[in-house]
Amino acid sequence: MDASDKKSSEKVIILESGKCSWGKCIFCSFGKKECQRMALEEFKERISRELGNCNIRTLKFFNSGSFLDEAQISGEMRRYLFSKCKESGIGSLIVECRSEHVTEKRLREIRDEIASIGLKLTFAIGLEVADNEVLRKIQKGMTLAQYERAVNELQKQGFGVRTYLMANLPFVGNVKKSLDTSVKYALKHSDSVAIINAFAYGFSPLFEMWLRSDWHPLDKKEFEMLVKEYRKNKKINIYFDDYITYPKFPPELQKKLVGIGKEYLLHPYFNVWQEYISRFYEIPQSKKFVLFLPCSFRKPYSASRTHREILKRLVELRQYPLIHQVMLSNAGVIPREFENKYPFAHYDWQEWLETPQIKKEYIEATQNRIEAYLAAHKYSAVFSYMKPTSESFAALKGACAKLKIKLVSCVDGALYSELKDKEAGLIKRAGDDRDERDAHENLLINRKMLDGMMDVLRKRLC
Ligand code: SF4
Structure with a gap:
C-alpha cells in the first residue's frame, strides 16, 4: 500500500477493511494486520464524511491490499464509492490492487459501473522492483509476467495504470542500477510511476533485517541523491516517506x-x-x-x-x-x-x-x-x-x-x-x-x- 501520496489538489483516504489477501511482503506491516472487512454502513459513513465538503479533482483510495478483492471491498462498497465520486465532482480515482485480483470479468463489471459517471479509474500496482529474483526474495508473491498480464488487461479495458517502485530494497545488489532498471521497465508499462523510499516498520521482516544489520534504510540526503535524475520527469512522483516513525518493537x-x-x-x-x-x-x-x-x-x-x-x-x-x-x-x-x-x-x-x-x-x-x-x-x-x-x-x-x-x-x-x-x-x-x-x-x-x-x-x- 502507498501511504505517501498527499497533495492539496487531491485527497487520500486510507482505510482498513479486511486483511490483504497476500500479507507476506517483507517490508509491509499494514498487510499483516488481522482486520475484518468493514460493515457496509460504516464504510458509507466514512466515505460520506471524508468526501463531505471536499472540492477535489483526484481521490486516492487505499485499503492496504486490493480494491478488487471482494473480501476487502465488496461490490456494494465499490459502487457506493463511485457514486460518491460522481456526487463530489471527482474526475479521477486511484485505487490499489494486487495483480491476481485483476480479472477480465471484474474489470468489465467495473467498466459498466463507471460508464455513466465519467470517472477516470487508475489501478496502482505495487511492483516494487523489476527483477524476478528480488521479487521472490522480498516475498512479493508476483512475477514480472503476472504484473504484465494485469497491466495488459487493465489497459485493454481502458483503465489507467500506476506502478509503485521501492528504492533500496534488500537483495538488489547495486541499488542505483536496480532502480534505473525498474524505472525504465515501469515507465514502459504505466501511465505514471511512484518511487518510494524503503523503510522498515516494526512488525515487518525487514525490521528484523535492520536489527541484524543486514539492511539499512536510506536517509533523506541519500535518497535524494539516488532519485535526483527522476525529479524532472512528469510521469514520476517521488516520496521519501512522510510516515517514517520511531522503531516499534513487536x-x-x-x-x-x-x-x-x-x-x-x-x-x-x-x-x-x-x-x-x-x-x-x-x-x-x-x-x-x-x-x-x-x-x-x-x-x-x-x-x-x-x-x-x-x-x-x-x-x-x-x-x-x-x-x-x-x-x-x-x-x-x-x-x-x-x-x-x-x-x-x-x-x-x-x-x-x-x-x-x-x-x-x-x-x-x-x-x-x-x-x-x-x-x-x-x-x-x-x-x-x-x-x-x-x-x-x-x-x-x-x-x-x-x-x-x-x-x-x-x-x-x-x-x-x-x-x-x-x-x-x-x-x-x-x-x-x-x-x-x-x-x-x-x-x-x-x-x-x-x-x-x-x-x-x-x-x-x-
Ligand atoms: S500486497 Fe501490499 S498490503 Fe499486501 S502484503 Fe504486500 S505490500 Fe502489504
Whole structure:
C-alpha cells in the first residue's frame, strides 16, 4: 500500500477493511494486520464524511491490499464509492490492487459501473522492483509476467495504470542500477510511476533485517541523491516517506536487557534506535537548547529521584519549554520524549560490575553516538548537568571537542569535589558500606548543586 501520496489538489483516504489477501511482503506491516472487512454502513459513513465538503479533482483510495478483492471491498462498497465520486465532482480515482485480483470479468463489471459517471479509474500496482529474483526474495508473491498480464488487461479495458517502485530494497545488489532498471521497465508499462523510499516498520521482516544489520534504510540526503535524475520527469512522483516513525518493537521481540559489556552497549536494539535518532528523527521545533542529563537505574528516567529533583527545578525556568532534555546511557542518546518507549524503560546497566575496559568501551561508543547526534541536530547552546567524573560526561566532552561545539556544564566542579570529599569522609567515619558511587550520584540532587545548575541556566539561556 502507498501511504505517501498527499497533495492539496487531491485527497487520500486510507482505510482498513479486511486483511490483504497476500500479507507476506517483507517490508509491509499494514498487510499483516488481522482486520475484518468493514460493515457496509460504516464504510458509507466514512466515505460520506471524508468526501463531505471536499472540492477535489483526484481521490486516492487505499485499503492496504486490493480494491478488487471482494473480501476487502465488496461490490456494494465499490459502487457506493463511485457514486460518491460522481456526487463530489471527482474526475479521477486511484485505487490499489494486487495483480491476481485483476480479472477480465471484474474489470468489465467495473467498466459498466463507471460508464455513466465519467470517472477516470487508475489501478496502482505495487511492483516494487523489476527483477524476478528480488521479487521472490522480498516475498512479493508476483512475477514480472503476472504484473504484465494485469497491466495488459487493465489497459485493454481502458483503465489507467500506476506502478509503485521501492528504492533500496534488500537483495538488489547495486541499488542505483536496480532502480534505473525498474524505472525504465515501469515507465514502459504505466501511465505514471511512484518511487518510494524503503523503510522498515516494526512488525515487518525487514525490521528484523535492520536489527541484524543486514539492511539499512536510506536517509533523506541519500535518497535524494539516488532519485535526483527522476525529479524532472512528469510521469514520476517521488516520496521519501512522510510516515517514517520511531522503531516499534513487536511484543515477541520485547525483552528486558539486563547486563553489562559490549553486548549491552552495542545491542542491536540500541543500535537501530541510535540510527533512527541520528538519521531520521527531527528534534521538536520548540526546542532551542539541549541539556544532557545522566540516565537513572529506575525507569522511566523521570520517575527516578534524581530526575524528579532536577525536573522540579527546571520547570521554574521561563525558558523551560525551549530546553530539550536528552539522556546519555549505555542505550545511547535518548531524547526525553522516548523515555517510555521500548527498550528505554526496559534495560538495566549493572554499573557496579564495570571494569576499566568496559568503561573505556562505554566512553568510546557513547562519544560516537553523541557525535552523530550533535552533527545531525543543531541547538543554540549545549548544556549538561552530569557528574564531572562520569564516563558519560567524558564522552560528551570528547564529542563536543571533536565537533568544536561549546559545552556548558551546569555543575560547579569545585563544589562537586568539596561535597564528594565531605560525603566520602562521612561514609568512612560511619563505617558505611554503601558504594561511594551511590553517594556521588546523589550529589546531583544536593540543593547547592541544583542551585548552581539553575544559576548557570538562568545566565546562559536567552
Ligand atoms: S500486497 Fe501490499 S498490503 Fe499486501 S502484503 Fe504486500 S505490500 Fe502489504
